[in-house]
Amino acid sequence: xxxxxxxxxxxxxxxxxxxxxxxxxxxxxxxxxxxxxxxxxxxxxxxxxxxxxxxxxxxxxxxxxxxxxxxxxxxxxxxxxxxxxxxxxxxxxxxxxxxxxxxxxxxxxxxxxxxxxxxxxxxxxxxxxxxxxxxxxxxxxxxxxxxxxxxxxxxxxxxxxxxxxxxxxxxxxxxxxxxxxxxxxxxxxxxxxxxxxxxxxxxxxxxxxxxxxxxxxxxxxxxxxxxxxxxxxxxxxxxxxxxxx
Numbered sequence: 001x002x003x004x005x006x007x008x009x010x011x012x013x014x015x016x017x018x019x020x021x022x023x024x025x026x027x028x029x030x031x032x033x034x035x036x037x038x039x040x041x042x043x044x045x046x047x048x049x050x051x052x053x054x055x056x057x058x059x060x061x062x063x064x065x066x067x068x069x070x071x072x073x074x075x076x077x078x079x080x081x082x083x084x085x086x087x088x089x090x091x092x093x094x095x096x097x098x099x100x101x102x103x104x105x106x107x108x109x110x111x112x113x114x115x116x117x118x119x120x121x122x123x124x125x126x127x128x129x130x131x132x133x134x135x136x137x138x139x140x141x142x143x144x145x146x147x148x149x150x151x152x153x154x155x156x157x158x159x160x161x162x163x164x165x166x167x168x169x170x171x172x173x174x175x176x177x178x179x180x181x182x183x184x185x186x187x188x189x190x191x192x193x194x195x196x197x198x199x200x201x202x203x204x205x206x207x208x209x210x211x212x213x214x215x216x217x218x219x220x221x222x223x224x225x226x227x228x229x230x231x232x233x234x235x236x237x238x239x240x241x242x243x244x245x
Contacts, residue, residue: 061086062218068146070173072217075201084109084124084205086219091120100231102140102223104195104213106131107238109205111195111215113226121226123219126203128211134193135237140229141185146171147196173199179217180224184233193235196220 062075062085077085094114097103103112103120106127112120149169156162169175178197185191194212197220204216215223 061222062216065218065221067179067217067221070146070179072173072179072199075216075218080124080201081205086121086123086222088115088119089122090118091115091122092118094118094120097232097234100227102195102227102231102233104233104235106213106236111213111223113223123215123223124204126198126200126206126208126211126214128208128214130193130212132237134191135235136186136191138184138186138191138193138233138235140182140227140231140233141190142183143224143227143229144177144181144183145224146179147175147177147181149175149177176211178214178220180220182224182227182233184235195223195233 060077062077064074065072089112091112091114094101094103094112095118097114099114099116101114103114104125105112106125109125109127111123111125114120148171149165150167151162151165151169153166156166176196176198177194178199181194181196183190184193184195196212196214197217198211198214199217200208200214201216203214208214
């Protein structure tokens with residue numbers, strides 16, 4: 001199945017997500033879309049379009065799906081480094097954590113959910129500038145279906161075109177937080193660190209220009225269902241930093 005372009009304002013939407021930060025503060029709201037909201041997500045760059053087996057993509061859990069009224073397109077798995085596709089792996093390092101713990105390995109672009117018997121479910125992630133700004137142990141304080149996005153005030157000051165979203169950007173296929181978001185708190189305070197979805201599947205495994213920790217929408221949906229409120233999240237950082245842009 002070919003990924004379709006967004007019907008209108010597609011270019012603007014792509015630009016918006018390229019600018020995306022995680023959130024300004026504790027403001028969060030999820031608004032359920034109208035049942036007939038079936039707009040398609042925008043497409044990948046031209047050189048990444050087309051190709052791939054629909055059947056194989058569906059079998060791997062990356063097929064097209066309608067979620068809360070939104071039509072998520074299939075992800076062309078043959079265009080993605082296989083190591084970044086969702087898979088159960090041997091994870092002996094997880095022995096130090098209780099099952100259900102989430103470990104975010106930012107240098108290697110992986111997120112693990114620890115399972116018993118030395119195993120883990122592993123997801124590929126994309127990391128942004130905000131994703132390099134925090135490390136430590138937190139808990140999942142809140143989880144949202146199709147979250148509303150509140151760009152930080154300083155981002156709006158730098159990018160006046162974001163002014164219409166000072167009170168929040170409505171949920172949708174071009175919303176920078178994607179289909180789900182998990183909000184991490186530490187010691188009773190919001191870390192402003194997020195695990196969230198993205199329609200930009202081609203950025204997984206890379207250091208994107210902004211934002212926190214992004215997963216493909218089909219992966220963040222799986223993670224959302226797998227990780228309960230209150231789960232422990234361990235965020236690890238390396239020595240690397242994003243190049244200046």
